Amino acid sequence: MIVREHLNILLVDDNDIDIAVNTKLLKLADLTDHIFSFSSCRLFLKYITDNADGLRTKTNLILLDIMMPGMYGFECLNEFAKMPDDLTSSFHIFMLSSSIDRNDIKRAEQSKQVLKVLEKPLDVYHLKRLIEEISIQ
Amino acid sequence: MNKSPVRILYLDDEEQNLIAFHALFRRDYEVFTTTSATEAVQILNQCEIHIIFSDQKMPDLSGVEFFEMIVTDFPEPIRILLTGYADIEAVIDAINKGQVYRYLTKPWIENELRITIEDAYEVLQTRRQVNDKQQALEKAYSELEKFVYSASHDLRAPLVSIKGILKLSKLENDPAKHTEYFNMIEQSVQKLDSFVQNIIHYYQNGKKEEILTAINFSQLADDVFATLAHYDGAERINLRKEIEPQTPFMADELRLRIVLNNLVSNALKFQNPKDEDSFVLLSIHNTVEKAVIKVADNGIGISPDDLPHVFDMFYRTSQKNIGTGIGLYIVKEAVEKLGGKITVTSDLDNGTCFLLEIPNKS
Numbered sequence: 001m002i003v004r005e006h007l008n009i010l011l012v013d014d015n016d017i018d019i020a021v022n023t024k025l026l027k028l029a030d031l032t033d034h035i036f037s038f039s040s041c042r043l044f045l046k047y048i049t050d051n052a053d054g055l056r057t058k059t060n061l062i063l064l065d066i067m068m069p070g071m072y073g074f075e076c077l078n079e080f081a082k083m084p085d086d087l088t089s090s091f092h093i094f095m096l097s098s099s100i101d102r103n104d105i106k107r108a109e110q111s112k113q114v115l116k117v118l119e120k121p122l123d124v125y126h127l128k129r130l131i132e133e134i135s136i137q
Numbered sequence: 138m139n140k141s142p143v144r145i146l147y148l149d150d151e152e153q154n155l156i157a158f159h160a161l162f163r164r165d166y167e168v169f170t171t172t173s174a175t176e177a178v179q180i181l182n183q184c185e186i187h188i189i190f191s192d193q194k195m196p197d198l199s200g201v202e203f204f205e206m207i208v209t210d211f212p213e214p215i216r217i218l219l220t221g222y223a224d225i226e227a228v229i230d231a232i233n234k235g236q237v238y239r240y241l242t243k244p245w246i247e248n249e250l251r252i253t254i255e256d257a258y259e260v261l262q263t264r265r266q267v268n269d270k271q272q273a274l275e276k277a278y279s280e281l282e283k284f285v286y287s288a289s290h291d292l293r294a295p296l297v298s299i300k301g302i303l304k305l306s307k308l309e310n311d312p313a314k315h316t317e318y319f320n321m322i323e324q325s326v327q328k329l330d331s332f333v334q335n336i337i338h339y340y341q342n343g344k345k346e347e348i349l350t351a352i353n354f355s356q357l358a359d360d361v362f363a364t365l366a367h368y369d370g371a372e373r374i375n376l377r378k379e380i381e382p383q384t385p386f387m388a389d390e391l392r393l394r395i396v397l398n399n400l401v402s403n404a405l406k407f408q409n410p411k412d413e414d415s416f417v418l419l420s421i422h423n424t425v426e427k428a429v430i431k432v433a434d435n436g437i438g439i440s441p442d443d444l445p446h447v448f449d450m451f452y453r454t455s456q457k458n459i460g461t462g463i464g465l466y467i468v469k470e471a472v473e474k475l476g477g478k479i480t481v482t483s484d485l486d487n488g489t490c491f492l493l494e495i496p497n498k499s
Binding site: 018024099 | 286289290293294297300301304305321324
C-alpha cells in the first residue's frame with residue numbers, strides 16, 4: 001500500500017493550462033499533497049538530479065506529456081533512463097497525450113519504463129485505480 | 138538543323154569505327170569517342186553523357202563487362218551494345234548484367250542507329266520526368282504525413298485543454314474561479330484559431346499563382362501593424378516602422394503579407410514580458426533590384442540550439458509554449474515563392490532579427 005505522505009506526483013508538460021488543470025484535478029482527487037510541475041524536460045531532469053536522495057525513498061509518479069517542444073517526451077525518457085537504477089526504480093511513468101496517434105501510443109507501450117499512455121484531459125479516478133494497482137504489485 | 142543537346146559516348150577498340158561514327162553524327166549530336174575503357178570512365182566523370190555505345194568484342198574487356206562495371210556509378214545513361222556477330226550468350230549477358238537498352242549488329246545501318254539514338258534519348262527524358270515527379274511526390278507525401286501528425290496534435294491539444302477546464306469547472310463550487318477558467322478557455326481558443334489561420338495561409342501559399350501588383354510598403358506596414366493590434370499585450374509594445382520608398386516595386390502582395398504578418402506577430406509573441414521598452418522594428422528599403430526588409434525585436438531571442446531549426450516544419454523552440462511550429466515554415470516557403478532570401482540572427486534574452494531580400498519584379 002502506498003502511504004499518502006510517500007507519494008510524489010511530478011507533472012511534465014509545456015502547456016501551462018494543462019498543468020494548471022491537471023494539478024487542480026489531482027488536488028481534488030486528494031491523492032497526495034506533493035504535486036510538482038515542470039514546463040520542460042530539462043527542468044524536470046534537473047529537479048530529480050538535485051533531489052535524488054529525497055526522491056529515492058518515495059514512490060514517484062511521473063505524468064509526462066508526449067508532445068513538447070525542444071525535447072520531446074520520448075527523448076526525455078531516454079535521458080531519464082541514463083540515471084542510476086536505484087533512483088529510476090522509485091519512479092512510475094505514465095505518458096500523457098492529447099493526440100490519439102497510434103504510433104505514439106505503440107511506441108510508449110513498447111517502452112519498458114512506461115506503464116500506460118493516458119489520454120488528456122486526465123481522468124484522475126482512473127489514475128487513482130492505476131495507483132492502487134501499482135501498490136498491490 | 139540545330140545540334141541537339143544529346144551527348145553520346147562511343148567505346149570501340151577499332152579506330153576506324155570511331156572515326157566513321159563521329160563523322161556520321163558530329164553535326165547532330167555531341168559525340169565523344171575512345172578506344173579505352175579507362176578513358177571512357179574519365180569522360181563519364183567529366184560530363185553528363187546521355188547515351189553510351191560500346192563494342193562487345195574488345196581485347197581488354199568486353200562491352201558487357203564495361204557496362205557491368207559502370208552501371209552502379211552511372212546508372213542514368215542509356216546503354217547500347219554493338220557487336221559484329223550474333224552471339225546469343227552476349228545478348229543474354231548484356232540484358233542481365235549490363236542492363237542494356239538495345240543491342241545492334243555491325244556493320245550498322247545509319248538510319249537504324251539514328252532512330253535508336255532518338256528513341257534512347259526519349260526514354261532517358263521520360264525516366265527523368267518520372268524520377269522528378271516521384272521525388273516531388275515523396276516530398277509532398279512526407280510533408281503530408283508530418284502535417285497530419287502535427288495537425289492532429291495541434292488541433293486537438295487546445296480542445297483537450299478546454300475539455301479539462303470544463304471538467305474542472307464542474308467540480309468547482311467557487312463561482313469566482315470561473316472567470317479564471319474562462320480566461321484559460323479563451324487562451325486555448327486563440328491558440329487553435331491561430332493554428333487554423335496558419336494552415337489556411339500554408340495552402341494559399343502552396344496553391345495560388347503569383348499575382349504581381351505595385352507594392353506600397355508604407356500602407357502594407359500599417360496594415361500589418363493594424364491586424365496585429367488586438368494581440369495580447371500589443372499595446373505596451375512600441376511598433377516602429379522605417380520605410381524609404383525609392384522606386385516602384387512589384388511583387389506578389391499576398392505572399393509578402395503572409396511573410397510580414399508572421400514575422401511581426403512572432404516578434405510580438407516572443408517579447409520579454411519584464412522589459413519596459415519592448416519594441417518591434419519593421420524597416421524596408423527598396424531599390425530597382427530588390428527590397429531589403431528587416432524585422433527586429435528586443436524579445437526573448439532564440440537559443441543557438443534552436444536557431445538552425447526555426448524554419449523547419451513543426452519545429453517549436455523550447456522557450457515559450459505559444460508557437461505552433463508552422464509560422465516560420467510558411468514564411469520560408471513564401472519567401473522562396475517570392476524568389477527571395479531570408480536569414481535570421483538572434484541573441485538569447487536580447488532579441489531576434491530577420492533579414493529579407495525580395496527581388497523587385499517590375
